[in-house]
Amino acid sequence: xxxxxxxxxxxxxxxxxxxxxxxxxxxxxxxxxxxxxxxxxxxxxxxxxxxxxxxxxxxxxxxxxxxxxxxxxxxxxxxxxxxxxxxxxxxxxxxxxxxxxxxxxxxxxxxxxxxxxxxxxxxxxxxxxxxxxxxxxxxxxxxxxxxxxxxxxxxxxxxxxxxxxxxxxxxxxxxxxxxxxxxxxxxxxxxxxxxxxxxxxxxxxxxxxxxxxxxxxxxxxxxxxxxxxxxxxxxxxxxxxxxxxxxxxxxxxxxxxxxxxxxxxxxxxxxxxxxxxxxxxxxxxxxxxxxxxxxxxxxxxxxxxxxxxxxxxxxxxxxxxxxxxxx
Numbered sequence: 001x002x003x004x005x006x007x008x009x010x011x012x013x014x015x016x017x018x019x020x021x022x023x024x025x026x027x028x029x030x031x032x033x034x035x036x037x038x039x040x041x042x043x044x045x046x047x048x049x050x051x052x053x054x055x056x057x058x059x060x061x062x063x064x065x066x067x068x069x070x071x072x073x074x075x076x077x078x079x080x081x082x083x084x085x086x087x088x089x090x091x092x093x094x095x096x097x098x099x100x101x102x103x104x105x106x107x108x109x110x111x112x113x114x115x116x117x118x119x120x121x122x123x124x125x126x127x128x129x130x131x132x133x134x135x136x137x138x139x140x141x142x143x144x145x146x147x148x149x150x151x152x153x154x155x156x157x158x159x160x161x162x163x164x165x166x167x168x169x170x171x172x173x174x175x176x177x178x179x180x181x182x183x184x185x186x187x188x189x190x191x192x193x194x195x196x197x198x199x200x201x202x203x204x205x206x207x208x209x210x211x212x213x214x215x216x217x218x219x220x221x222x223x224x225x226x227x228x229x230x231x232x233x234x235x236x237x238x239x240x241x242x243x244x245x246x247x248x249x250x251x252x253x254x255x256x257x258x259x260x261x262x263x264x265x266x267x268x269x270x271x272x273x274x275x276x277x278x279x280x281x282x283x284x285x286x287x288x289x290x291x292x293x294x295x296x297x298x299x300x301x302x303x304x305x306x307x308x309x310x311x312x313x314x315x316x317x318x319x320x321x322x323x324x325x326x327x
Contacts, residue, residue: 011294019231023044026097030083050086053075056130079218081221084225094230099234116205138150139167155200233301252274255271281299
């Protein structure tokens, strides 16, 4: 496309290499955001791109690009986990590539009024779809054990109970700066070290937006949609996300174990639905110097085989964490 992208998405060259777009193909960008990957896919010659985003602001901002693409781009205001159903309603049953850049977008982080970050004070919101319960609703209404469980499970916070007690004692909370300060007082904060509020904000955001369930469901949807030879590229930003992607691709890319005279092959073993599964790909020093957000990015991908989609999701669905945590 002729207009420059508002921002350069992380690992763009590596994602495009994994997608190997051929002119005329149909692709899905499951996380449109500012449209960086979509622009690159269109520029590579894709015949159609269906770009999903659950954030109304992203869809509104993308309308100009949709018009410029002259029918080659269709914006879909929906979660990417629903891509199979949304495309079926548009008489599309197979695609050649699926791209996912999971988690919160740079646009959302940079807008203080959305409440995703404490770098600038804003309302405790964190809702990607701008509807439903907000972060303020959660911290002010959830009981202490539930808050501790969320912080432990989605933020991997080792002192989740201490933080939960501090949050409950400080209620009501309405601003991002207020919550960040409560966390710092509870855990201590030394300048130059990672701010402990990062884990707490991550956990609350993931919980509110059901991000890990969305990722697990989205991977299943991509598997169902991709044609034989179709490519999947997923960029994640923290270990919880990457673990789901890795387990999904590892399980589905592994041939069924061969049988022997002592242990016959299992008759119901699913054949691999992905091949050419990549190792973790991370940004180099040059990209990180240009875009510090790339430091935590990990790309994984694979190529769809002709095998049917797996029926079970147990290989990648996030396991429930024990309630609460250490003090």
